[in-house]
Amino acid sequence: MNTLGTFFGKLLKREEEPKQEPLTPNGVLPEGEYYTVLWGIADSYGGMTTVSLERTSAFARQDNRRVTILTFAHEQDPVERTKRLRSQGFLDERVRIRNVWHDMRTWPDEMLRRMTGTLHVDESATEDILDAPRSKRERRNIEATRSDSAGKVLQRDVYSSRGKIVLTDRLDMKVRGEAGGRRLTLFGSDGGVIAQWGSATDMYMAWMDVVLGGKRSYVNVDSAFAANLFHRYRRKNVVVTNVMHSSHVRQNPTVEGELVKGKLPMLKNLGAYDAMITLTQKQRADLIDLGFPAASMRRISNPTEDLAGDPEKQRDPHFGASLARLVPAKRVDHTIRAFAQAGREVPGLRLDIYGEGPESETLAELIHGLDASASIQLKGHDQKAKQVYLDASFSLVSSLYEGQGLVTMESMSAGCIPIVYDVDYGPAEIITHGVDGFLVPSGDVEELAETIVKVATMSPQELTVMRRAARERAKDFFEPNIVREWGRVLGELEFGEVSGASFTARALSARFVEAGSDAAEADLELKVKLEATEKGESIELPELQDLSLSWTLRGTSLYRRVPARLKDDTVIVTIPGGTFADLPKGYVDFNVVFRTGRRLYQPRIAVGEAELPVQFGRMRVYSTAHGNLSLQTQAVEPKSSESAEPTEATDSGASAPGA
Template identity: 35%
Template sequence: MSGRPLLPPGRQLAITWSIPDGFGGMTAALLRRSGAFVRLAGTEVDVLTFDGRPDYAEVRARLEERGQLVDGVRVRNLYERLRTEPVTPGEVPIPPDVAGLDEAGIRRETAADGAARLEVSSADGRLRVAHLRADGSLAVLDEHGRAERPRRLITAFGADGRPVRQWRSARACSADWIAEVAGDGDAFAIVDSKTAAAFLAHVRLPRLVTLHVVHNAHLAAPGGPIGRLRATRREVLSHPERFDAVVFLTERQRADAAALLGAPGNFAVVPNPTERPAAPPADPVADDAARDPASVVVVAGLTPRKRVDRAIRAVALARDRGPDARLRVVGDGPLAEALQELAREEGIADAVEFAGYRTDAADAFAQASVTLLTSTSEGAPLVLLEAMGRGCIPIADDIEYGPADVIDDGVNGFLVPPGGVWAMAGTIARIARMAPEERAAIRQAARATAAKFSEAGIVERWGEVERAAAERHLAERSAGALSVSLERVRLRRPRERLGVRLRLHGAPEGARVTIDLRPRRTDAVLRRTATAGSGHVRFRLSRTETALLAGGGPIRVRVLVEAGGARAELDAGELRPDTRSLARRGAGRLRPRPS
């Protein structure tokens, strides 16, 4: 480790959409990383959230009680800030609609200190959300689905009830707050939530370095061909260059993303840090003897993606093979009742314990012999490393991404085919029948693997990634932006193939032009890259590509122009393809116009 500080100088921001009750691995990893930055690098971290819940004081208290919020990590919320601190005055050109906010029948969520969030719905589909201070006064009115433009309007009010500032979108309001927290000095914003990443991608400040962590699988069909991004990842990852760094948790995922998206030069790999594991037992065989060899634990949210039903079926099948396997399920979610019913149907209700959500969930690994991972997809499942650090042997579906990056099959755990319930059941039975010395050796290897993901090494790696991202940010800022504008954009589809024509003003000869076409009513996205010649770019799509775009109504056209390290992002808005033939277009030009 070098003598320089672990992290570069500057403010550290961790950006996520919310901190929900019973949060999962992404939020746990964010809080653990932030705590490691404080403990090991001596750098305070501001965790910024943007949801409207009014009880963040209670959220912080619960996190502190659980030991998940250390001194130096501050959890902050946009609407809490607008409720409790004066807002810098600005323009308020549109009168906010405050009528009827005190009527009965309004959905209300109130915090212990009296702060509240109200929802007022209208028959025309309009929604107004009012954020009230502890004294009941109106702090913010957020209007959704307005009949006129802008469709979204956010207005902040002073303590005297007068509107003091207004934003025409949530993105603009959020960006202003990020700029306020970042200040005028160097700052680093690590965004974990894909929801928050969608707007942070458009926040470009002179001294704010932005980094996006991709926690889960990015492909539309994990395990299949590398060809499509998930719909939830498309908006952000189709333009990775909008971040100074895009960070993946495993090398396999980084490589697959580079194969799909090209290699923009800002991809990096930093695994999540694990908790500092307890010292390994002095007598590994005695540690193994203290565990029931057929005891199984699953720590997961009870949601469709986690597929806990497969764990229940695997334990039932393992019991059919002889071992008296028992399962403990730690976690909660919408499928809790259905999973309990499944355990009854499988005839093992008395062998399955549903422990619910627990703040000490990881401690369950210290008593169990085996843990199961049955998810459809993961990023780098922190739960595996937590289990391995406590000597619990993992059996995981070999999904993308994560398990194969930490499990050496048969050495420190076991991999089975995705969805392979029979294989998982057989492995549970096999482990239960092993000699204690053999199981103890696997537990020791699992602990050694988890130790490689220590906080110190991960924080040092984050420092390297942030410094490289800062260099890219500085280079982009020094290069400046291209002075390019769109003179004309035409989409023509007289027959079966769509033609695209652009005329760019100010584009250097040979500039790289990337065109992004997105229909409104489908998930389809088409990107084409061309070279600008005399400011003109033109191409025709194939029949298949045309059919993909044509069924979605108006097409959103965005253009990225790059030359010599400088760039310009241009938005042409939504356009409808012109389906007239050449003859009809000519006739239209010759038709006399009314005087």
């Protein structure tokens, strides 16, 4: 029976994956296999996925090589999605999509058995399997679930394309019926347990090991969510990079200087990847200013499609276009208000806005309220929307922030003059104001309106000169240049063994040193003993790169790194006075951070021999209930009768990494 199942599994795989002829790469990229990681590809996707598909296809085109996109979302048929995206022109024929769940459902036992578990196999997991339809036909590709009384899923069983149980994912391993603790169990076609994992990420990485097959491989992670998970994927045959697609600065923070919460795990693990790619020099510089290591970051622009616009073509100078998701961060209402205002000075102005989103109805009401329905049209979603740039005279972008500004580059490649808010990040590194486009102070609707009037009333000769300049600038971002830059950067990254060492950090001393003549501020000096072991044996400290101390304001996304130095086995760091001066009442946790052997380490600092607590003003360095080093920032207002001393009830230190 197993032999028959394996035969049909192989037959199914042959039908889905026709034999591919070998290709001879052009040598633009280093030798190896190439993979892009996305969490999933939705039916309607945004800018990050668009850029990822374009860059992946550019790798395939420019280097004549096959590239694979790895996805992890449930209920995505990679074969159907590959065919559809190719037919729509969004995916090169040399690119294919794979999905972890699809592979596990269709793989024969011999492939499933290559997935290595991380838990000792518990055969009793077969008793966890939920009831399912009796007929195999009815069980094909289904998922059976078990939930608690509130509807929270506690277990999910996944069935194969042949109607057999392939995986059970329990999320109530601590106490059955209550969320907590996880175990994923992989089954063979005979119903026996093949492997088990304590987290989905461990299972995903086991699948990736099988897909990559031990070959020399380059993996680029585009999804921020995936990047938060796969920083632990370190293999001697794999170089892993990730791309920062948008701003890292949180808008409307609860504490000044917070980072974007959804990017915090990725940023805390900056250095775990072989390189993080920023799209602009300014974002890279800003991250360096926050203490992140320059050596772990490279700047590579997104590629933009050459829309082959004709700068000599006569266009209606009054016709503008805007492509944006209709969400608050894009501030399309600014575009509408400015355009309506400009229209009162320049009769005949018209604007087409392409995009969809939750603000669609609100923006339609705004257009109506401004009596601008005759000149401003909401066109909705259109897969070929960028083609409007070939006819429009100018484009408008009024975002609150950008990762780089893909639509700006596309507009310029079409000879369409961009009018863009000067925000972080991208516009100022793309546009030379008054030469190939216009930069407007962020949020200045009046200035935006005046710039629209200016462009709409320029002479044909002036417009042609700017269109030529815009086209010329856009060439810098066309895919041949960008893929060559990727090839250069990837060629600098090294394969090799990954460190298997473990490290502990113990505080030797902590003291405040008054900063100069300002008695109101004091530097915090920490000395921390670092010890290394491997396979349970003490070893000498290896060479450490990018040594620093990180601090996090607990319960927030405020995170920074401070450079440190090593003397023998002691880490010495001085945190400048004033660093914590403006923080609200709370707790700051510390870690030593460094790279060695292609791996990032972040040991929590145990109190060790340091004499604590020590205090200066409202800052107090103390030992948590778990014996780790932390700092308390006390309230500015006079103390109430309630004690401000940290106790186990108020401060367990449990939220600190490694506590």
